[in-house]
Each structure stands twice: as structure tokens, then as C-alpha cells.
Amino acid sequence: MSGMTDDQLSEEARREPLIPIGQPARKRRELWRRKLLWIGVWLVFLSSPVHDLVSGDHTTGGTVAGWLGLTVFVVLYLSLLFRDMGATPYHPRLIGSLIGSMAVLATALSLTLGSAWLGLYCYVSVACGMVLPLRVAFWTIPATGATLLLVGLRTDEEEALNLLLLVLLIGFAMTGVSQLVRTTIELRQARATVAQLAANEERLRLARDLHDLLGHSLSLITLKSELAGRMLPEHPDKAAQQVADIEQVSRQALVDVREAVTGYRRPRLAPELAGARVALTAAGITAAIPAEPDLDGVPEESEAALAWALREAITNVVRHSAADRCTVDLVRRQTLDGPVLELSVDDDGTGGSGKGPGNGLNGLTERLDKAGGTLEAGRDKRGFRLTARVPAGSTPDVGSRS
Template sequence: MSDDDTWVGIGRPPVNRRQVGMKLLWICIWLAFMSAPVKDLADGDHTGWDTVLGSLGLAAFVCAYLHLVFRYTARSPIPARAVGFLTVPVTLTVLTVLATVLSLRLGLPWLVLFVYVCVSVGAALRLRAAAWLIPAVTALMVGLGLAIGGDGARSLIVALVPPALLVGFAMTGVRQLVRTTVELREARATVAQLAANEERLRLARDLHDLLGHSLSLITLKSELAGRMLPGHPDRAALQVADIEQVSRQALADVRDAVTGYRRLTLAGELAGARTALAAAGITAEVPTATPAPDTLPAGSEEALAWGLREAVTNVVRHSGAGTCAIGLTSRQTLAGRFLELTVADDGRGGAGITPGNGLTGLRERLAAVDGTLTARPADTGRGFRLTLSVPLGERL
């Protein structure tokens, strides 16, 4: 099973059981700080009735807490009225009441529950509301601790106040990060859709410019030939010959246009590589322009573009890399000037010493333009490095 089936991206809801389990695991790790109430119950210093009520109350508190935090760290926050069968105000009220009652009934160790109330407030409420409610919950915890009193009350309060405030406000940052990530993802999808729409409009304009005049001329000459055919078949034959010539020229224009649409460009593949790596969560170093574009033959540019596409596809699908650096440099050698494209990642490296179909095809493309390909482990000892080189201009 791939890593994509296990890990959940920021702002993305879990889509399978494995992702749900992984997310719950990370949230439940922080429940370790509830060891104080659990130890208090396990010590047996309370009556049987208090122990039962404390256990049930703690279980209800944990369920409500997980319900709220899981929902609001899994995707972009939604209006309070839509959180399952419990609204946000009701859930926060339940958490606060349970923390208060359990602390008053069972003692100081249960004050730690207010830290989790602050976390829930930061995760579920907007910053404006959380900014005053987190200090209010912390003040309630301090007041209850002073009211309960006993040995170590003040030291326990001093120890709990910083985590309550810091972790509560930290969760507001996590909430904002989730919202920002979702908005950026939606904006990226919108930009991609707008780009696709613009490309369709450009294609429509080009087809109109290419075929509009030719088809109109063919229609007129066809009508003229039809009228001449009964009385002047020789003149109608001339019109038919013109129709054939115009049709052949239109067909050639369409083929040229389609070839231009299909031909890969290095600039376009660099932009596509930047988008693909970012979408895969890989930190990318991608140049913004190609050096010496005027001296780069079209065939060499297309070979490099295909190589870049293949290399980036392998990095995204197979490498497990965290970073990928793409470099373009112009080198002067005794054999002439060369443009060198490098793609280096810090992933797992190659699957073996035998080149696959992708690298074999790239070598054939590069050989057709007198280029070369080198594939080896990265200089850092971790990852893979692919180098493609094509001549710029005339070779010596």
C-alpha cells in the first residue's frame, strides 16, 4: 500500500479507514496528559460510586473532545450548526461542565481537563471568539483550583496555566493553517480550470483563423462550379481544381497547427514540473527561464522537455523524496556549447541497475539530436540524479 493511502494532507478529510486510524493515532497521542485523572481513579482513593461516575465522565469527555478536534483538523472548518449531532457551542459546554464537575467532585488532578477544553476552543472557534474564551476557561481553571485548595494546589495551577494558554492559541494557528491550505488548493484548481478555458478559447480562435477563410472559399467555389457544370463543364473543372488546392492547403495548415499544439516546450514542462512537485508535497527548486533559448533547436528542446516530464513523473510516483532540484546550465566544451538539464532528488534512489523503458526511450530521443543521458545516485549519497545534455547550435 502506498504512502498516499496512509497519510492525510493538511486540510484534507481522511478517505479510508487507514487514514482515519492514522489521524486518530496522532490526536490520541496528546491524551497522554490525561494520565493524572486516570492515575487518580486507579489509586482507589475514591468511593466506588465516585470511581464509576469519574470513569464515565472521563470517557464522555474524551469522546466529545475527539469528536470536535478530529472534525476541525480534518478539513476546512464549517459553520457550528453542522458538526454531526452536536453543535460546537453544545460540545464546548459539555466539555466545560464535565471538567468543572469532575474537578470539584474528584480533586485537583482533574484540572488538566481544562487544558483540553482550551485546545477544543482553539480548534473549533474563530480567532476573535477564541481570543477571549481561552483566557476565560483558563481563569475558570485557576478559580476552581483555588477553591478546591489542598497541598500543591498553587504549584499545580502555575504548571497548568501556560499549557492551557499556549496550546489553546496554538490550535487557533492550526485551524487557520487548515483553512488557508484548503483555500489555496481551491484557488489552484480554479487557476487550472481558467487556464484550460483559456486554452479552449485559443484553440477555437486558431481553428477559426485557419479554416474560416478556406471553408468559405470552398463553399463559394462549390456553388459556382455547380452553376457552371451544365453549360460550361471546362470552367467548372477549373473551379473544382481550385477547391482541391484550397482543401490541401487547409489540411496542411491544420496539420502544422496540431503539430505545434502537440510539441512539448521546455518552459511549459518547467511550469508543469513546479505544479506537479508542489501538489505531491515535494519541495521544488525549479528555474524560471531557459538559458540561451534562441540557440536551442526545436528538436533538442522537445527532447529535454520529454526528459524533464519523465524524470519528474518518476520523482513524484516512485522516489518518496522530500526535495527535488531542477537545474539548467549552459556549458562550453571543446566539442561546442551544450545545454545541460539536471533533476536530482533525495528519495530512495533507483530501483536497479537495469534501465527501464522510460530511460531507454529518453536515450533514443536524445541520440536523435546528438544528446546524452546520465543516470546515477545523487552526490549526497541519498537520492537519484538524472542529467540530460543537448548541443546548442553548431558542434565543432
């Protein structure tokens, strides 16, 4: 892509997240990888309880009860967070019951088995921050810290004080992460809605144009047909005149429809560039688009083909790519077959489903073939790239420029 070096492209690739936040997982393996990243990182706090159980400092009954309580606690924690990250989270009342059960288990195990179990309150705080609504998490997280201090007075006050700041920090940090994920999901849904509304508006515009063109003509044809039918037995000459008028009106209507459809099917490149900028901005995608295209000597058919290519590419970017940035370049090139005008559309998204070209790209290929052009589309190391080339006609004499 012009204007960017290989180092810049590599830097963009490094900044691209390995696991996009808020983006739906395309594969089951990716879904499990996300869950293990967000949930498994906190399992480090289990090291103290496990070490306490294997050290042999408790009776056999105490050890068995400890393992059983720890297993139930971890199952509650994992089921709560795994279900919350899935498509159908638990009912709010059940969520409250599960978090309450975790807090009760953490308290009981800490009071009976010692201060090594105080780290379980970190899991209670994480669950409050990730699962509960923001206004509820703002008082349940401090309540978890207060419970930790009260239990620490009976077990190890110094250890409880050391864990207090950590419990509060990770709890409130998880509220931020949870809000970020929810906001990102809402933004992606809004992008899809904007794309759908844009498509609906385009269909409505065409429907309005055809209605305005044909409404009057078809009404007049219907009226004159009724008049001709009533006049035909007794006044054939007047009926013939009505039939002639019907022919004239229908021919004019056909001309109007052809002009309307031709105008619709042959868009201009400058308005399409402006529309692409508006569509990308509305979808929350950073757009880099040239302001005024140089179309001197470019045949109308070539311009229309590039305009269609741009429209299809931008539609795909908005609806399917989940991109954050899109760049459009329009340059003239001199080839062995003559001058060409090249349009390239690059985005840093996922590139769609990856199941091969759809109807849109197949239709573009046919349009460009008719205009003597070519189409290239596919994924690259940054995202997805579409390149369309059409004959550009004669180019200015570069040797005459000073």
C-alpha cells in the first residue's frame, strides 16, 4: 500500500491484538483460548491453599474437607465466569447466589484451615468485578475487602492487610475490563446496524425514484386504456387516438426508467469516495481517502466500474471486516498494455468468513472484465486488500512539465 513502509506495516501487525476484545469467536478453539486467558490467569492464587493441604499440617478429616471445599469453590468460580462469557449468562439471582456461596466458602475455609486460604477472597473480588453490574460491584468489592479484614482478625491480621489492596485493585480493574468488553460488543453491533440501515436506505431511494417515475405514467396509461375500451365499439377513431397516446406515454416511461436505472448502475467515482468516507466514519472506522480524484481522459465506463468496485469494497469493510482502519488509494500507472487507473482498498480487519469470493466480488469481476479491467482481492499480512484496475485512456505528457 502506498504511503506506508514495511516497518510501519510490521508495527501495525504487532499492535493488532492476538485476541480481539468484544469480537465474536470464529472457532471453538479460539473461544476456549479467550476463556482460559481471562479466567485461568487468576488461578495463581490457588498455590497457597494447595500448598497448605499437601504440607500435612491438618488432620485427615481437615485435609479431605479442605480439598472438597476448594474443589467446590473453584467449580463455582469457573462456572460463573465461563457462563458469563458465553451466549447465555446466568440469571442475576443465580449469580448473586453463586458469589455469596463463594464468599461463604472462602470465610469458612479461612477460619478453619488458616491464613493461607485468605487468597480465595481475590476470586470473590474478580467475580464481583466481571459479572455483577457496575453499581452493584462498587459496593460488593469493598464488602469483600471488609470481610477479608474481619476474617484476618481471627487468623492473620498482617496477611489480611497485605491482601486487602490486591483484592480491591483486581476487583475494580475487572469492572473496567468488563465495561470495555461490553462497550466493544455494543460498538460492533452498532457497526452492523449502520451497514444494514445504509443498505435499506439505498433500496428505499431506488424504490422512491421508480415510484416517482412510473406512478404518473402508469396511472395515465390505465386511464387511457379504460377510455379506449369504452370508445372502441362506437368511436373507433377516438379509441385509436387513445391507443396512440398510450404508446407515446409508455415509450416515454420506458425512456425515463432506462435513464434512472442507467444513472443508478453507473455511479460516479467522486460521490462514491465522499460516500465511502461518510460510511466508514459512521461505522467507527478511521478512513484515509483521497479528496479529489484525477479522472482526466478516463472513459466513463472505466470510472463507473471503479465506482462500483469502491462501493462493494467499502460495504464489505463496514459489514464484514471488523476493521479499525481503512485506506483508499487511487493512482495512475503506466503498463505494457497502456495507462491504467488503479484503485486499492486496504483494511486491517479479519477479511470476512474466508469461504471464497461471494456474489459481490464475482459481480465486480464481470463488470471490470466488460470495462477491460482486472480485480484482485484477498488477505494480506495486515487484513484484506482489494485492487481494481481499468484502462485510463490517454495520460498527460509528463515530459512537458517543468
